[in-house]
Amino acid sequence: MEATVRDADSQRVQVVERAFNLLNVLAGLGGCATAGELKAATGLAGPTVHRLLHTLTGLGVVHQLSDRRYALGANLVPLGESATRQLGGPAVPQMQALVAELGESVNLAAMESEMIVYIGQVPSPHTMRMFTEVGRRAHLHSTGVGKALLAGMDPARVREILTATGMPSLTEKTLTRPEALLEQLPRIAAQGYALDDEEQEMGVRCLAVVVPHGPSPMGLSVSGPTGRMHDGFVRHAVPLMRRTAVEIGRRMSRLSPRRG
Incomplete structure (x- = not known):
């Protein structure tokens, strides 16, 4: 059983977990937040937050507003x-x-x-x-x-x-x-x-x-x-x-x- 748990843990991809955590935190903050607020809420380093936001924005699941805050994107809807x-x-x-x-x-x-x-x-x-x-x-x-x-x-x-x-x-x-x-x-x-x-x-x-x-x-x-x-x-x-x-x-x- 322990070996099975270790095998499952070894297959988890950290960047995917961080991306989903970031989306969940963004949703918990009302669906809109600054990069600094996301950094504070997730505990991730600033460069990591910015890389994740850049990738998620490119995928359309996050978008940046005119005031530079980030919001949940339209591609999450379907x-x-x-x-x-x-x-x-x-x-x-x-x-x-x-x-x-x-x-x-x-x-x-x-x-x-x-x-x-x-x-x-x-x-x-x-x-x-x-x-x-x-x-x-x-x-x-x-x-x-x-x-x-x-x-x-x-x-x-x-x-x-x-x-x-x-x-x-x-x-x-x-x-x-x-x-x-x-x-x-x-x-x-x-x-x-x-x-x-x-x-x-x-x-x-x-x-x-x-x-x-x-x-x-x-x-x-x-x-x-x-x-x-x-x-x-x-x-x-x-x-x-x-x-x-x-x-x-x-x-x-x-x-x-x-x-x-």
Whole structure:
């Protein structure tokens, strides 16, 4: 076993690790930073940082702004979209089955950098249906999945996230005060599901549950027009969604690489 670990370590390429670390640090600094800030944050020598930035700029995954700061580049977008679709791919059969049972659009979303990103969708067969673009990012406070995930967190962590991201108002029903959302979270945790009740878009309701044992914090949601997403629909849908979420979590945990 020790020999296997040593062999694996010997195949790691330091410059690749440094490049990815630099990109992660740049993302953590808000996607934009000076070379000096990157040097301080990574602990790398100045010439090394400049060589990495020069190479990454040439590849289009970093670009330099007019004020000489560096920002994440456009060539990262298709890579991210492809990775996002692959992550949601294993859940598609379960999502399709749920659409067949409920008749509304089903979404899968994961928490990433204090936001949620949609990683999969199976649309409703109805002509009037909700469509969410895979790869789209959204705030936690105004989405069903976001609120379901926040309900499982310590209140101090919830406040930290809301302070970092803000609580922008998207409709007249969007919660914009931390206290208002924090009041909802114990009820969401107790009932095991969350609702976005026209908080993202007027006329649209979204029901969400947490996906247990996923590779990252994830949630499953069903969305549709408020007229079809009535309270009776919610009572019928929640047990089916919980069952599907458990199946998705189990499937993804089997497909995730084991550590250690």
